[in-house]
Amino acid sequence: MVQEAIRRRNAGTLLRHVHLGGPVSRAGLAERMGLNRSTIMALTTELTRVGLVQEEPPPDTGRAGRPSLLVRPTDRCYVLAFDVAVDRLVAARVGLGGSILERREAARPRAGPDLHRVAEVLAHFGRQLHRAAGPEATCVGVGASYCGMIRPGDGMVRFGPDLGWVDQAFGVELGRRLGLGLPVAVGNEAHLGAQAEQQRGAGVGLDNLVYLHGDVGVGGGIIVGGRLLGGDGGYGCELGHMVVNPYDGRPCGCGSSGCLEAEVGERALLDAAGRPAELFGRDAIRSVVDDADRGDPMAREALRRVGDWLGIGVANLINLFNPGMVIFGGMLCDLYPGVASQVRGRICRNVLPVAREQVRLRTAALGGDATLVGAAELGFAPLLADPLGLLAASARRR
Amino acid sequence: MVQEAIRRRNAGTLLRHVHLGGPVSRAGLAERMGLNRSTIMALTTELTRVGLVQEEPPPDTGRAGRPSLLVRPTDRCYVLAFDVAVDRLVAARVGLGGSILERREAARPRAGPDLHRVAEVLAHFGRQLHRAAGPEATCVGVGASYCGMIRPGDGMVRFGPDLGWVDQAFGVELGRRLGLGLPVAVGNEAHLGAQAEQQRGAGVGLDNLVYLHGDVGVGGGIIVGGRLLGGDGGYGCELGHMVVNPYDGRPCGCGSSGCLEAEVGERALLDAAGRPAELFGRDAIRSVVDDADRGDPMAREALRRVGDWLGIGVANLINLFNPGMVIFGGMLCDLYPGVASQVRGRICRNVLPVAREQVRLRTAALGGDATLVGAAELGFAPLLADPLGLLAASARRR
Incomplete structure (x- = not known):
């Protein structure tokens, strides 16, 4: 045995x-x-x-010999991967090897929607993808990324400020509506983004990295000694709620003020750049960076200000984690090029020399798909733990 | 085999x-x-x-039956443990089981001294302790705690701001002067304090804890998933250099300003309480806490101010690490009772509810010996890895 x-x-x-x-x-x-x-x-x-x-x-390598x-x-097995992001709902069929074979996407209204609406949109996509895969292919797992704090084990959303969710049984509800008889493994989007970047992105081969995921807020995924930092309840890595501005900080969705995400999130930048309140999203961020490149003083001052707060946060994280790499994901991919010098300046001022000797700063190599790719890996985990056992059990169920 | x-x-x-x-x-x-x-x-x-x-x-349990x-x-084997702390140089002989069998201590001048002086004082104590142990007892290892950043592997002090050391071969030098033919394993004092508290102190059985060690500065030792957070080079856990006060922060020994250790270290408290510059040390800290208890307004205001900075730092750490416990060691043992309500207030305001559900706050159960006990455990590591092999090799050397 x-x-x-x-x-x-x-x-x-x-x-x-x-x-x-x-x-x-x-x-x-x-x-x-x-x-x-x-x-x-x-x-x-x-x-x-x-x-x-x-x-x-x-x-063909051009070399002689056999x-x-x-x-x-092969394409025999796949997983369904879902991403509840700030601006969209995504579903994808992902094959062994990690390629996204097919995807469906819907825009997500900024406010709401509730658990049942989100689960139904995703389950509808999921059932379509499952049918399109044909009868020869086997769905071996389901993973989902969610922009909030997730209870490990059952996919309960403990706190999802962005959709206003508290204690919503997302994983269970999505699994029920999919009707595939498979559990849905749910993870926090930044945790999954960090793991995806470590497995397939900018951080391949690194044991210690910090991943910052920006959208409306800023989430974090931190790899320590090769493993995601979970903490006692799986709620660690909340770098977005590090207080960086204790005096006149902007109010934060968490109820406090001066948190990193309040100072460097999308709204902070757009307000500082004088953009109207109706504008949001990654195009709006890019336009500020572009305007600054063209010399617009208000856009440059906005980037200087936001870049300094981001730099303080990143410097604190490097002092704490001595990582090999810091990776900027989500909308921070778009923002980072505009604030890189500001961030590096803060690192030089605030990080102890021996801890900054080796650290590299990068944007996410997987771009906007980091969270979705991470969700797919959650779905593959049972297969990779015991492929022969899982397929035998799956054949018995048919 | x-x-x-x-x-x-x-x-x-x-x-x-x-x-x-x-x-x-x-x-x-x-x-x-x-x-x-x-x-x-x-x-x-x-x-x-x-x-x-x-x-x-x-x-005798009073119960019947055999x-x-x-x-x-037994007492057959022991280690030598050393502690280069901010105010003293300590050497001890520690037995299996962790009891301190004998110790020697010297006051340390605040400024300096250099590597050779420190190594000679400690080696002199060490040789005395070794002789006193008698010929039946075997010294199986040597560990040392140092208040600075240590390169893992060879005990090089990369940065010891308190003594002004940069790249000093402390471990090698102490080993040479001891002349026991044993390597000296050196660790950062806060790292060792954290491990000692987890193994024998307030944090026994916990997989995730944050230990803050206060003296002139504030060091940190953070246990993540049962293991000390090292980071790529072993220089992680530098929570004392987290910037908490970016506007009018006090200058810090690292060259920056507004670092946690600049705002909550010994000097910050004593200055805020209006104590003269000649006063320092744990007695001085205790007298501020005592005066505040007696209602002295300046002492109370000093504690409120320092407690608030400490609270911001601790809240940030709980958001990042979701630990089961935060432990206050070194002079923070003395300070914490005077600022506990301030710290708890900040945690309530700044930590996300799901991350603060379970966390406990404690002072170090090992008190001032946490770092020395941690150093002893470093010394015991080779014996515990392979006791039979180590004793056989040691017998062959005699």
Whole structure:
């Protein structure tokens, strides 16, 4: 039984390597996993038999000799991934290997909507995507990203200030409406964005990184020693509510004032740049950065001001976490180029020299899809933990 | 060979249980370690043979029947622990089980002294303690706590603002002068205080805690998911340099201003309370708290002001780490009772409700010895990793 458990876990590890790292030869897998070639061959054969991987010749390298076959994931299994973002509702079918095979998207009104409306829009998209996948493909998991604080385990939204949700059973409700008999794993958008950037984005290979996700507010996902910082209840990483301006801070959605998200969120920038209250969203942010590039004094002053608050926040985070990288995601992707020098200036002034020796600053490599990609990884987690067991159970259910 | 490695690791795990948890029956060990009784008996016998543990009857419980013998650590092995604190140099001989068997202490002048002077004072104490231990006892490790940023691995002080040290080879120099042929493991005082409080103090059993260590400045040790937050270079946890007062902040030793340690360190409090510049140290802090208790308006205002900055810092840390406990150590042990209501008020205003549901605030249970106890644990680490291997090697060296 122990050997069977080891074999099943090794199958999961092998699948994770090709899922995250892309096509790789058996020899490469043997090296990465520290196993001998005959074990790798047995595992590959079994994963091929159940249809999760296939072997194929590599692209022509121009070199002589018989090339090694590459093991790569197939399209047999997929997950459904959902993203409840500040401006849109997204659903996607994502294949092993992480490619987004098909997606549906709807604009989201800024105010509301309630749990049932959100769950129904997403479930409708999900059912469409499931039908379009055809009967040969198997849905192996469902993951969702939500812009709020999520209770680990059951996908309860404890606090979603943006939609005004408190203690709403989002994961359960979405799962019920999908009707696939699969649980829905829900995560905070910034946590998932951080994990996605570490697995597939700017932070691949890094054990310590800080990811800031901007939209109306600013969320955070922090990787410490290779793992997401959860804290006791899974509610850590709330860097947006770090008080940076204790004197005349702007009011924050949390009820306090002077929080990082109140000082560098979308509204703070647009107000400082004198934009009308009806304007919002990433186009509005970009137009401020563009105007500043063209020399507009009000836009430049707005960026200077917001950049300084962001710089204080980032400097504090570097002192605390000594990360290898700080990644700016969501609308901060658009803002960061306009405030980079301000942020770097603060880091030079406020971070202890030994902690800033190595840190790099980057925008999210996955751009606006970081949260969706993170949600898909949540959905893949059960398959990667035990692919053979999960497929056997799924076949019995049919 | 694999079985031999497992046996040696299990011996270390057993020894760690009695070292940290105190005397325990073989049945208790079997349960905690998930091993059967015959394995526990074999391990106990072997550890008894090399003199690391002994078995003895428990204190009379008044119950009938033959009581189980308790396994407890002996005095055969000890470590030398050192603490370079802001006001004193401490050396101690610490036994398995964590008791401080003997100690030496010298006052430290506030300014300086240099590496060679500090290392010589400590090495002199260390040699005295070693001689006093007698020939039957074995020194199995050396650990030191230092009030500055330490490079993991070689005990290099990268930045010790308090003594004005930059890139000083403290660990190597102390080891050379001790002449015991043992490496000296060096850690940052607040990191070690946090670990000591988690292993033997207020935070036993907690996986997520924040420890603030106050003296001239404020250091931090943060436990995330059961492990000390190191970051990429081991320089994380620098919560003292979180900017809390960006407008009219007091100058900080790091070159910036408005850092948490500049606003809540010893000098900030004593200045606000109108104490003369010659006064310093924990007695001076206590006298401000006492005066405030007696109704002195200037002392009360000083505590209100410093407490509010401390509260902002602690609230930020709770939002980031969602810890089960925040522990105040060093001079903050003395300050905290005078500012607790101010700190709690800030937590209520600034921490998101779901993150403050469970958090407790405590002063360090180990008091002023937290850093020294942490240093001793550094010294014990090699023994606990492989007690049988280490003693065999040590016997060959004699």
